[in-house]
Amino acid sequence: MKKKVAILFGGNSTEHQVSLQSVKSIVHSIDKRKYDVVLIGVDKEGKWYLYDNLDSCIKNSHDPNSIELVKSDKRIALIPGNHIYPFIELPSGKVLGKIDVIFPLLHGGRGEDGSMQGLFRITNMPFVGSSVLASAICMDKDFTKRILLHAGLKVANYTTFTKNEENNIHFKKIKKQLGLPVFIKPANQGSSVGVSKVESEDEFHLGIEAAFSYDNKIIVEEAIDGREIECAVLGNNYPISSLPGEVMTNSSFYSYEAKYIDEKDSQLIVPAVLEDTVVKKMKLTAIKAFEAIQCEGLARIDFFLTKDNDLIINEINTLPGFTKQSMYPKLWEASGRCYKDLIDDLIRLAIERGASRHSV
Template sequence: MSKMRVGIIFGGRSAEHEVSLQSAYNIVNALDLSRFKPILIGIDKAGHWYFNDTFDFLINRSSNKLAVVFSKTNRQAKEACWQSLLKHIDIVFPIVHGTFGEDGCLQGLLRMAGLPFIGSDVLGSAVCMDKDISKRLLRDAGIAVTPFITVTSRNIASISFKKVVNKLGLPLFVKPANQGSSVGVSKVINQLEYYAAVKLAMGFDEKVLIESAVQNREIECAILGNEKPIASGCGEIVVSNGFYSYDNKYTNNHAAQMIVPANISVAVSEHIRYLSIKAFEVLGCAGLARVDCFLTSDNEVLINEINSLPGFTNISMYPKLWHAAGMSYSELVSRLIELALERHARCMELKIGR
C-alpha cells in the first residue's frame, strides 16, 4: 500500500516566517513515516514557492539550524509550479503562520485546487485572523471578550487618547487586528506611548485593536475535531516580565513559563473548556484551534483570541496540551490528517452550482 503524500507548506511572507520554519520542522519529525511521505513546499519571504521532498530542504546541515532554506545555491530546491504541487501531493498541512497563511488566502487556493488540507476553511481562517471581527461575533454569541476599540485610517482622527482611556482605562494593549505571535503588539501607560503604539501597529495592518489590560491570568485550551470537537485540559502562561510578546514567546527562553495543567479548579477548567468549544463552533473553525483566555481574580473568563493555526514549535502550547492529555506528537499529527480527509470528503459531497 502506497504512503499518503503530505505536502507541508511553510515559510511565507509574514512576520512569522521563522516561527513557521520551526513548526514545519517539528511536524516533519512527528509524521508517521509508515503511513505518510512528507513533501516539503517552502515559500520564501518574497513569496516565491519551492518544492522538494528531502529534509535538507528545511534545515541547514552545516550549522544544524533552520536557515537558508531558500538559498539560490541550494540546488535541491526548485521553484514549484502549481501543476507539480497537484501532481505530487494528496493532502496539505499548511503551516504558514500569519498573513497569507492562516487568514484564508492559502486556504482559498487549496479549495480551488480541490486538495484536502488541515485546519479551518476560508471563512473560519479569515474570521479568526481578524481579532476585530472575531470579537464581535463572539460577543454577539454571548461570549465575554476583552473590552476593545477598533481604530482604522477612517476613524483614527476622532479617537483621541482621552476618549480611549475614558472607555478602557489604563494600561492598554495596542495590536494589529490581523497578526499573530504578538507581532506589533505594545503595552502602553501614557499618551506618548499610545500614539507610538498605534503607529507601530498600523505598520502591520490597516486596522488596529485597542484593548483593556485586564488584571488576569492567561489560560489556553486546545481544540481538536470537526463537527464534534473536543477540548484538552487547560494550560497557563506565566510571564515574569512585561507581557507575552514575540520575544518572550520565541527569543527569551526564561521570560515565560508554561504550566500544564493550569493550577485552577475543576469547575473553572470545565467552564473554560466549554467556552473554548463554543467559540470554536461560533467562528466556524475545523480541525484544530487554540483558544486563549483571560481569567480574572473573580474567576470571570474572557476570550482573548482564537488561533486557527497554532504553532507547532518546541515551546508551543497546542501540542503540549495534547501531550498532557496522553496524545503523542505523532498521534496528534496523524489525527489532524484524518480530520482533514473527513472534512474534505463531506465537502466533495456538496452540490456545486445550481
C-alpha cells in the first residue's frame, strides 16, 4: 500500500526561493509506485495552501531569480494533538486524510530552526530531518560552535555580539583578536544570507549593519585559509557519511548568489580530490559532529581543510538544499545512492524514528 507524503515547501524565510527549487526536484523524482504526494506551500507571510499538482503552485520555475509560489484558493490548517488526520482544508473544513510522513523543505528560519519541528512533534507526525533541539542548535552558529568545541572538534576563532552590544563593537579590537580579513554573519541564517567578508574598517561597519538587519545576534569570525569541503550524513542511531565534495568559487567566498543564482560563479567537485587518509578522517569527523548535536535523518557538514590537513568545521545544515544539483544529493550519488533512493531512505528513516518514539 502506498504511503502518503506531505511535502511542505516555500516558507517565510530568506530561503523561500531555494525551497521552491528543492520541491521541484523531489516531486519529479519521488517513486510514484510507493508514494502519493500531498503538496503544501507556505507563502512569505506564513499562510499555508494546498495544491493539486506542481504546475499549479510554482511559476517562473526555470528562473531562480523570479521563481514564485502561486497562492491557491485552498487554504489548509493543522490540528494539534494525537491525530492520524492532522490537516483540514479551508474554508470547506474537509479532512485531508491520513498522512504517513511529512517531508519539510522549509529552509532557513521558521523552517529548519526547530519551530516547524516542534509543530510536527505536537501532532505526533513522523517527519524527515532532525527534531527540535538539533534543528534549533544548528541554526544558531554560536551554539553550534560551543557544542562542537565541547565535543573536541575544531571551529574557527570567533566572537559574538547581540544588538544591545552594538556600541561595544570596535574594529581595532576585532582586528587584534582575529586578524584580517574577518567574516561577519547573522547567527541565525543559512545559505550565506547576510554574510560579509571584510578587510577594512569601512567594510567592517557595513558588514555589522548588514548582519544585524537579519538577526539580533551576529558572529565575527576569523577567515580560514583552506579548501571548502562538505560531507553528507544520513541516518538516525547509526549514521553514515558520504564521500566529501569540494566547493570552488570565483568569488571571495561561497555566497548565496554563487549557490543558487549564478551557477558559473562556483563549481562543485564531487568527489573531492583528497588523500584516502584525509577522506577517512573527514567522514569520521562528520559523523562525530552529527552525533554531538544529536542530528537525525540528514545533515550536511561543511569544513575548511587547511594546508596542514586540519579539519575546521564551518557549520552544520540540517535541511540542506535538495535539488539534483545541490551538494547533498550529489555527494550521495558519488557515494552510490541515486537521488530517488535517497528520498526513499529519508522517508524510511523518518517513519522508523516516528515508530520508535511512539513505543516509549
